[in-house]
Amino acid sequence: MNSFVENCGDPIRCIGxxxxxxxxxxxxxxxxxxDKAGFHRTYVGVVxxxxxxxxxVNCYRLARALEISMSELFTGIEYLVEQE
Amino acid sequence: MNSFVENCGDPIRCIGxxxxxxxxxxxxxxxxxxDKAGFHRTYVGVVxxxxxxxxxVNCYRLARALEISMSELFTGIEYLVEQE
Numbered sequence: 001m002n003s004f005v006e007n008c009g010d011p012i013r014c015i016g017x018x019x020x021x022x023x024x025x026x027x028x029x030x031x032x033x034x035d036k037a038g039f040h041r042t043y044v045g046v047v048x049x050x051x052x053x054x055x056x057v058n059c060y061r062l063a064r065a066l067e068i069s070m071s072e073l074f075t076g077i078e079y080l081v082e083q084e
Numbered sequence: 085m086n087s088f089v090e091n092c093g094d095p096i097r098c099i100g101x102x103x104x105x106x107x108x109x110x111x112x113x114x115x116x117x118x119d120k121a122g123f124h125r126t127y128v129g130v131v132x133x134x135x136x137x138x139x140x141v142n143c144y145r146l147a148r149a150l151e152i153s154m155s156e157l158f159t160g161i162e163y164l165v166e167q168e
Binding site (some may be wrong): 010011012014015053054056057059060064069070071072073074075076077078081 | 094096097099118138139140141153155160161
């Protein structure tokens with residue numbers, strides 16, 4: 001599942017890329033996902049670009065909308081963050 | 085690992101209990117963990133009681149200080165949140 005996610009460097013960007021990867025894998029546009037999760041249509045793009053240190057509840061809401069477990073979403077995140 | 089965590093009801097409280105469980109399992113006091121993660125000594129108590137919708141970066145910092153992966157920390161969180 002990590003082919004999308006390159007050297008993202010910090011948790012916010014890496015988590016953003018993980019969300020992007022899960023969204024694309026499930027065939028949603030950013031707007032469709034935002035709508036499904038009850039967010040403004042631009043919110044998903046902001047998260048995916050790592051521009052926002054989102055809250056744990058919003059993270060949970062996005063994961064539920066993507067029908068991915070938080071555990072799966074965060075798999076390997078430490079490795080991605082700490083890659084040189 | 086879920087014996088500590090009862091009917092917590094919402095993501096913030098369930099995640100707080102998961103942190104508490106991991107901290108106790110590793111033998112830290114709240115102050116020791118806060119110090120290790122670089123937070124004010126009362127922050128860990130606030131998180132564990134589910135009083136704060138913490139950011140994903142602070143969640144990551146606490147998990148690293150506990151030497152637990154985010155994936156392990158969040159294992160089963162959906163089940164806990166959605167228990168009746």
